[in-house]
Amino acid sequence: MSLVRRILELLERDARHTSQQIAAMLGEDENRVAAEIARLEKDKIILGRTTIINWEKAGDDGVTAMVEVKVTPEREVGFDAIANRICRFPEVRAVYLMSGSYDLAVVVHGKDLKDISTFISQKLATMDQVQSTTTHFVLKRYKQDGFIFDDKEMDRRLVVSP
Amino acid sequence: MIDGKKYLTNSIKSLPPSGIRRFFDLASHMEGVISLGVGEPDFVTPWHIREACFYSLEKGYTMYTANAGMIELREEIARYMHGWQNLSYDPETEILVTVGVSEAIDLAFRVLLEPGDEVLIPEPSYVSYVPGTIVAGGTPVILDTREEDEFRLTRDELARKITPRSKVLLLTYPNNPTGGIMGRDHLLDLVDIIVANDLIVISDEIYGELTYEGKHVSIATLPGMKERTIVMNGFSKAFAMTGWRVGYACGNRDIIGAMTKLHQYTILCAPIMSQMAAIEALRHGEAEMRRMVEDYDYRRRLILKGLKEIGLPSFEPRGAFYVFPSISVTGMSSMEFSEKLLQEEKVAVVPGNAFGRSGEGFIRCCYASSVDHIEQALERIGAFIARHRV
Ligand SMILES: Cc1ncc(COP(=O)(O)O)c(C=O)c1O
Numbered sequence: 001m002s003l004v005r006r007i008l009e010l011l012e013r014d015a016r017h018t019s020q021q022i023a024a025m026l027g028e029d030e031n032r033v034a035a036e037i038a039r040l041e042k043d044k045i046i047l048g049r050t051t052i053i054n055w056e057k058a059g060d061d062g063v064t065a066m067v068e069v070k071v072t073p074e075r076e077v078g079f080d081a082i083a084n085r086i087c088r089f090p091e092v093r094a095v096y097l098m099s100g101s102y103d104l105a106v107v108v109h110g111k112d113l114k115d116i117s118t119f120i121s122q123k124l125a126t127m128d129q130v131q132s133t134t135t136h137f138v139l140k141r142y143k144q145d146g147f148i149f150d151d152k153e154m155d156r157r158l159v160v161s162p
Numbered sequence: 163m164i165d166g167k168k169y170l171t172n173s174i175k176s177l178p179p180s181g182i183r184r185f186f187d188l189a190s191h192m193e194g195v196i197s198l199g200v201g202e203p204d205f206v207t208p209w210h211i212r213e214a215c216f217y218s219l220e221k222g223y224t225m226y227t228a229n230a231g232m233i234e235l236r237e238e239i240a241r242y243m244h245g246w247q248n249l250s251y252d253p254e255t256e257i258l259v260t261v262g263v264s265e266a267i268d269l270a271f272r273v274l275l276e277p278g279d280e281v282l283i284p285e286p287s288y289v290s291y292v293p294g295t296i297v298a299g300g301t302p303v304i305l306d307t308r309e310e311d312e313f314r315l316t317r318d319e320l321a322r323k324i325t326p327r328s329k330v331l332l333l334t335y336p337n338n339p340t341g342g343i344m345g346r347d348h349l350l351d352l353v354d355i356i357v358a359n360d361l362i363v364i365s366d367e368i369y370g371e372l373t374y375e376g377k378h379v380s381i382a383t384l385p386g387m388k389e390r391t392i393v394m395n396g397f398s399k400a401f402a403m404t405g406w407r408v409g410y411a412c413g414n415r416d417i418i419g420a421m422t423k424l425h426q427y428t429i430l431c432a433p434i435m436s437q438m439a440a441i442e443a444l445r446h447g448e449a450e451m452r453r454m455v456e457d458y459d460y461r462r463r464l465i466l467k468g469l470k471e472i473g474l475p476s477f478e479p480r481g482a483f484y485v486f487p488s489i490s491v492t493g494m495s496s497m498e499f500s501e502k503l504l505q506e507e508k509v510a511v512v513p514g515n516a517f518g519r520s521g522e523g524f525i526r527c528c529y530a531s532s533v534d535h536i537e538q539a540l541e542r543i544g545a546f547i548a549r550h551r552v
Contacts, residue, residue: 026460
């Protein structure tokens with residue numbers, strides 16, 4: 001596996017890793033690792049670093065919906081132009097082009113049901129290329145980005161063993 | 163009440179209490195301890211292996227198996243040993259599934275040792291070889307290994323300790339507690355002595371897959387060695403399956419046959435659910451195992467560098483998940499160091515002398531722990547060293 005790939009995998013697992021730590025873990029020169037990371041950021045291979053939060057546990061009762069969107073692709077730009085326009089709304093958390101019975105999967109986050117339905121009926125569904133939308137509200141989250149929300153696994157080892 | 167002690171055999175009474183036990187009692191009653199004192203993976207068994215076990219239970223696999231273990235499992239072990247070390251064993255007669263390598267070691271001693279037979283045991287090493295030898299009626303003969311040799315057994319030390327009563331040589335590489343390994347050339351250096359003295363080798367290769375920057379070499383692959391080596395391996399370390407209690411021994415059919423006979427009367431068979439899980443591990447567990455090994459390797463480098471920076475350098479361990487630094491900068495004994503470190507900084511490590519006299523002056527640090535824990539532990543050990551450096 002290449003150095004870059006290893007760096008990316010380590011950062012994907014834990015964004016807090018410093019270039020110093022990564023260099024130690026990979027047995028590489030610290031400056032080289034720092035330079036690679038800077039380049040990855042500049043090239044937008046590393047897009048950003050966030051934290052995975054259990055908002056519900058933090059007392060926030062926001063609402064998330066998965067919206068299936070059927071759109072009319074446009075000449076030259078296909079689905080990209082409309083997808084990029086949808087991306088711009090801050091309510092939109094993720095946008096994927098899908099195979100199958102609809103085209104775009106759009107993840108929308110809002111304070112409550114009304115907030116989301118207003119966004120969909122006034123902003124999303126009214127775009128020219130959008131033919132139809134089907135909205136599915138998220139009822140409960142179990143796992144996100146590799147993290148299990150209510151993980152019962154923990155370190156259960158004895159403190160000292162042979 | 164009767165005095166139970168008066169009924170006990172002399173050999174059981176003569177066994178020294180485990181050096182780890184006392185330390186465990188101390189550490190387990192403390193709050194907020196960061197432990198580098200464990201001897202097992204920090205991963206939970208990969209899900210697909212656990213899942214295979216549930217599935218087998220759903221289908222009603224709750225009975226005894228063949229004494230030597232399910233034939234499907236022995237076939238998988240044969241296939242694995244062939245793929246891994248290019249060693250061919252007949253699943254019908256040369257492989258025994260045991261309740262961990264622990265049981266395999268005990269069985270081997272009991273079928274091989276007559277009173278007075280000597281077992282050559284390099285130290286520092288895993289704690290059960292000496293007691294196992296004594297209880298089986300044999301005599302342990304300790305071979306010392308040194309840090310300057312990266313705790314490999316040397317030809318000189320082996321030659322020096324051999325007597326006409328020497329019968330078994332025990333080898334554990336990659337090693338617990340040192341993390342030391344023996345490559346092909348180092349093993350080859352011992353072969354003519356082993357053959358000339360007609361020794362049987364018990365090779366505990368439980369950490370074999372946890373070899374970094376290179377591939378593990380089993381001594382059984384060297385010329386003339388397969389017939390006189392019993393290779394022991396298990397699922398505990400490589401597949402993060404310590405609690406399942408399943409391992410195996412491969413080797414000469416007469417010896418494996420004798421071990422199977424004893425196993426049949428004492429254990430009957432390894433638990434079927436663990437055997438089912440072990441089959442899954444060998445069939446589909448390689449990718450997860452590689453991922454875990456890679457993760458240990460990252461942490462190995464991290465802790466090694468960290469220890470060096472705080473003034474506890476160690477040779478580079480290339481196997482298992484332990485680092486074994488010298489604590490000579492403090493002038494303390496291993497026990498004193500470990501107890502003080504626990505009391506003052508709440509970090510648990512294992513005193514090196516728990517693994518034999520040549521471990522005195524060292525501590526075993528296990529890096530199967532999260533990066534956060536390793537770094538916190540290093541910080542605390544660093545503060546401790548700064549205070550106690552002489
Ligand atoms: C060198 C060595 N051999 C054997 C064992 C025991 O293995 P098992 O879980 O297969 O009984 C251990 C456990 O720590 C070990 O370190």
